[in-house]
Amino acid sequence: MKKWIEQINQWKLDKKMQVLVTTAIIVMTLIILAVSTISSVTSMKEKSIELLQTNNDTMSENYASSLEQYKALAIAIVMDDTVQSYLHCTSKRDPSYTGYANNAVNTMTSCQNMYPDMNFIGIVSYQMDDYLYKGIEALTSSDFQQVYAQDYQQCGEVRDGTIRIGFSNKYYRGDRYTLSVYFPIYDLNTIMMERGLLCMNFTNPVLEQILEDKSGTGRQTAVIQTDGTIIADHDLDSIGETVSYKEKMVGSEGEFSWEGRLYIYQKVSDWNYYIVSSIENMELYAPSVRTIIIMTAILFFMVILSFFVIKGIISRVYRPLDQTVQKMDEVAAGCLESRLNVASMGEDFQKLATGFNSMMEEILVLMEQVKMEQHQIEQIRFNSLQSQIQPHFLYNTLECIHWQAMADGNKEISTLVMALAKYYRICLSKGHDVISLGLEIEHIKNYLIIQNMRYDNIIGSEFQVDDTCKDAMVPKLTLQPLVENSIYHGIKVKEGRKGSVFLKAVRKENTVLITLEDTGSGMTQSQIDAMNQQLSEYDESFGYGVRNVNKRIELLYGKDYGLYYLRNEFGGVTVEIQLPYTTKVDEGILKGDMINV
Incomplete structure (x- = not known):
């Protein structure tokens, strides 16, 4: 390193300037490229995050709205008099059973007509070990009788400790994924007496949209429970599994990076669900790659062109400066009469040449002034030495007056003169x-x-x-x-x-x-x-x-x-x-x- 610095010091000024300017251009080019890259990537990332966040907000609102409707419907059904009457029957042989069952079925039919996305609705009676079923397809198609009990037990409570919601392909023999809503039915007249179970099955548009997302853009959206269980994902095999990044989802919303992907999550209102959208990090940078490549090629070409242009310009500019350096070397050698030819310096360096010649004239004048000032300083020092003698004359004169007053018996004058002498001696204090x-x-x-x-x-x-x-x-x-x-x-x-x-x-x-x-x-x-x-x-x-x-x-x-x-x-x-x-x-x-x- 030291040897390399010594070699640089031996270069001529024009070479140093060429290297300096070229280095500055390269550094500036790299800075521009870095700033442009960071700005482009940051902009794309912000836009992607904004897009994903908007998508999450929309899906969260729609999903929360659907869940709230399902819950409201479930509460209305379990409190309906026809449903309560049906569940109070203890046997199908009861005279009133048929009437109550028909009334309950009519209520179920009305609900199905109100919700076109409902696949079926079922009411299970625990006392009779019986159920009522109403669906858009036959009972055998949905496998309701064989599936509901097991699916109910596997679904977790998602709000208020009562309603349970599950999303699986257990119904319809695994041909499709549907959303199941389960709500226990209690006796309205007896506290904590559970008489049956309400079962509703829907084709939820939000979850269907997630399942059908096959765009292949690298962006993915999923519904995940707060415990990390995947509820809905375009990858059907992952439904029911637990995500590895569940500890990252804290609070109602946020973002984080995990295993090469950027994740944006949004909690679904008061429900135990998150809408999670993600995108590969490389997908964020892809739109910027082409721009960066083009900018790199252009900047590289500009650096090469600038190098040759700067080299030619500096060589021409340095010629008059080289002449000035030579004259300065002559001055350093003691030739104070050395002067520059202003006419041969060119318009840009004429002021420099004129200034150099004027400086040399001023130096000669200043040298004469320094000689004169040095002589004056010596004279001042001599006068200063003489001035130190003068105070002694004042002290000696006052002392003579003091002794004369003492001889004449005038003590007041003696005291005054003595005090005055001491006063002025302290005032002068030998210059201190x-x-x-x-x-x-x-x-x-x-x-x-x-x-x-x-x-x-x-x-x-x-x-x-x-x-x-x-x-x-x-x-x-x-x-x-x-x-x-x-x-x-x-x-x-x-x-x-x-x-x-x-x-x-x-x-x-x-x-x-x-x-x-x-x-x-x-x-x-x-x-x-x-x-x-x-x-x-x-x-x-x-x-x-x-x-x-x-x-x-x-x-x-x-x-x-x-x-x-x-x-x-x-x-x-x-x-x-x-x-x-x-x-x-x-x-x-x-x-x-x-x-x-």
Whole structure:
């Protein structure tokens, strides 16, 4: 495999393109063929299933209708007074026997006239061991006397535990298959006293249609009991046998595949029967085979033709590209003055040639620019080194003022200058953006000293900082903008112009929670909610310093950390700053011992 890939890598581009395009055409052809085949087969299968389902629905409705009529007829007969009177006779010698028997026969004749598909009807009397018979053929033709008792015992109950239905060729000496309906006749005046048996025999059109189906199309229909026994099938030898797929028939309807055939089944209403239609799987695909063969031949011819056409086109297209590759090889060898002849490239590749020549000109210009920018970068680095010296001049000047004030006995100026020096030293922090919490709090203390001297000590302060979190790293100038907000927007605008700020810092596992409270004029809850919502959004009406603090925390530690404002019990505003506890950053960290001037 590796050797084969190496050989492909050695091919020229035109050969690779030929193979790629040809492969793409073959793949697309196979995909089209596969999609067409699947679509055709699926469509034929759906149509066949729909046809079989329609056939099942029709036969199920017709068969259920026939059975319901047979049952209704049976109930009407067993409750008929003439039949009940006949069955109450205990002997043929009874004076009333002949009259009752004739009346019952008349009822049977009426029933036969109402149902043209009825072959015969018989009423058996258990008390007299006698029966009445009325049929379209003679008694000897149907063999009623010899068959009914055995056939009744072999028929299973198909509904309500009373009616029994069988389909066999036991009557008429095996010459034809008929449907037999048996219904026990009970005494209407005595509970559970069975006096006789009603026997009816029909030529059912639904079952006859199944028996006469000799179309040879591969489609078959059968009537099967829910226990799997075949009631009616075009294969007469299979009637009475049990199907091997009976476990597949679950519910009122469905479909399944079994031994190369697709089966569709439909339950016959409330009766213990299924109408089952099936078709061979190959019969489903047969109409699609011819179409697939024709499509395969056409696609194969198109692939062969496309191969030769593509080969010729790529060969012509590749010539200007080959010239471009040669010029690029010259450039790679160091000849930056190499150019393409635009006129000889042809209309399609003139833009490529023009672009190549322009690119080479730009490269020469960019090389000069890179040289100039490199010189400028070196100059910037030099200026940066010089700028590091300037803060020392500021510190030294402030220190001189401090000592001069001390010499003159002016402690206030000395304190102010000392606090200012510490303030700016922490602000600069030798270029560091992250400092320790202890150093940040020291910065706030110096800031409060300066502000109190400016505003006649109107600001009180209290600090409660756990030793366990003093070395936690925080973005520089995190607390100063928040304290400034408390002073200018809370304490100074308050009536009496005096107030206090309370700063508390505690460590909770891997988190540092800093709480800054003031006793200023406070804010409404709607103002607090608006402030919390605007912390991470740009809004010119919202304080830049606060938003800057929150944004720097989010950029450094993620959006799980930052500021959150709420009202406090003093009537002022409380801001909570949540930070991760960490003592290391990518750059060096200033420690608290560096604050001394």
